[in-house]
Amino acid sequence: MGVNKILTLGAALVLTAVTTASAASLTGAGSSFVYPLFTKVFSEYGKSGDSVNYQSVGSGAGQNQLKGRVVDFGATDVPIPAADVDGYPGKVLTIPVAMGAVVISYNIPGVDSNLKFNGKVLADIYLGKIKLWNDPALVKLNAGVKLPALPITVAHRSDGSGTTGVFTDYLSKVSSEWKTKVGSATSVQWPTGLGAKGTDGVSGVVKSTPGAIGYIELTYALNNKIDFGLVQNRTGAYIKPTIAGVQSAAANVVIPTSGIISLTNAGGASTYPISTFSYAIFYQDQKYGNRTADQAKALKKMLNYVVTTGQDYSEALYYAPLPSAAQGRARAIIGTMTYGGKSF
Template sequence: MKKILILGAALVLTATTASALTITGAGASFPYPLFTKIFSEYAKTGSDTVNYQSVGSGAGQTQLKSRVVDFAATDVPITAADLPSYPGTVLTIPDALGAVVISYNIPGVDSNLKFNGKAIADIYLGKIKLWNDPALVKLNPDAKLPALPITVARRSDGSGTTGVFTDYLSKVSPEWKTKVGSATAVEWPVGVGARGNDGVAGVVKSTPGAVGYIELTYALTNKIDFGLVQNRTGAFVKPTIAGAQSAAANVVIPTSGVISLTNAGGAATYPISTFSYGIFYKEQKYGNRTLAQAQALKKMLTYVVTTGQSFSEALSYAPLPAAAQSRARAIIASLTFDGKSF
């Protein structure tokens, strides 16, 4: 598997042509490793510069609302209640597909631990405090689980990965749904907070006994163990490209381009799978924007959801299925400038 190194929160890739424009984006850390590769390859084609800041889904949404970026990325869509506060119609497209894993650092224990939804929820509710808790021992009778305190790692920033994770927990744990709920930022019952997927990965890697939810690529890159999660059919599934593809294959993508993949059906489905989304304004003539800038954004977005998907598997993301690519291209095609298609 190809390795990547995640060095920081900013991605700036420069095209070779002197006339190239700069496209700015901000948001989710979930797709950042994939964006690094896609935008690097895009620059090699002589196309425009892409400056993407990995600041978290919540911050990305805020920057799009303020119109300081051309596009944003988020792992959960803008809520229906918040959409009217944006100064224009926002379009949403799936642009990446991957898995959120349950990563852990338990000395002497490998990456094959089994979890079910209740156990994960109870860990994050603070009800399961030790790794040799009877609930975990029952799921893993052959593992030598130590009497080691569990350090819960979670996001401190507004996070789409948190939105996906808490969406899953709300589906599998009535207690979680009632007490905590699902959002990009929640009142955590327990835990140590960190910014970004890389921040949570750092806490888990450096803390014996820690557990955290992170995107698969971050676990692989940082060589952190992660477990299998029981899906709706009762099967324990390890997070893989195939598991995420199965989740996407078991849903119908609506015209909005937005759908939750957590706890989807299918025997091979990994239950904490998700699309990540690109968001941008339908009407591109606002502020001092030019038609050339609008055309550059349209070209780049089309590349991301088509050619760019060919780089997914090497980075442990699943390529967008044909139905998702088709839906994304149709949404991109609906962009307007001064009320006219371009």
């Protein structure tokens, strides 16, 4: 082997060693809603050298793990409640990272995926007031559909869940009775039904239980071949959950400087009414505990990837890519990160 080839090989080995040594390992936890997308995005991102270990434990647990500084970032489908913000040991930033639809899934033998629901009917089902699939209220919405006299088994999340937060936020907007009796939160006192952990758990209950109804993310319904229905929006139209319906919801709101806004029951003739952003949460000042400046830079780099290049993987997994306004807002917020009070 010639001298030049030896030197070239030696340089390559040194470069590989340096790259390996400088590779960062980041951890995150939270939303199961965004888990299928994050799995793909972080797999692709890992090809650059840095790795991201994300645990789908639910939005509530993700918020708690960030609060305890156990993870580099959390993921949640609803923002940290205002009453809880002061309990965090530092200022938390929130950025949109994904958009998707919460669908009304069901298992009714002989009925396909075109069943219609409106806000009042959904609230009454989850309040325990509508108990049978052939209830007059459902029959009226679904003329021509032969609904069986089958008991409705309500499935809901048993863990702290951003998907629950989104669904109950929607119900609180369309039903004053729901707002008064139950309200909106990641965990609520359910009037009826069976609890299951995670979106996988709710999907499992619905798929295995004739007569069941549940609220799950669109990609879980499609991947598990679970029927789901149309939901009436503010204009009176019954809309099937699609990427276009979610994009319409985002197009009809203005994203504030905080990066946080609800998409449920948004305006627009083609808007799917149970649409949502999913968010990443992290500390503005990254100098805490034993964190190094390199860890802070790695987190910043990864977050910028998620809200830009990472959006390219959204549609194939039935998420809606962030619109340019949301991407711009997210990048501006990421840009305010500091380390020891200094920008980096």
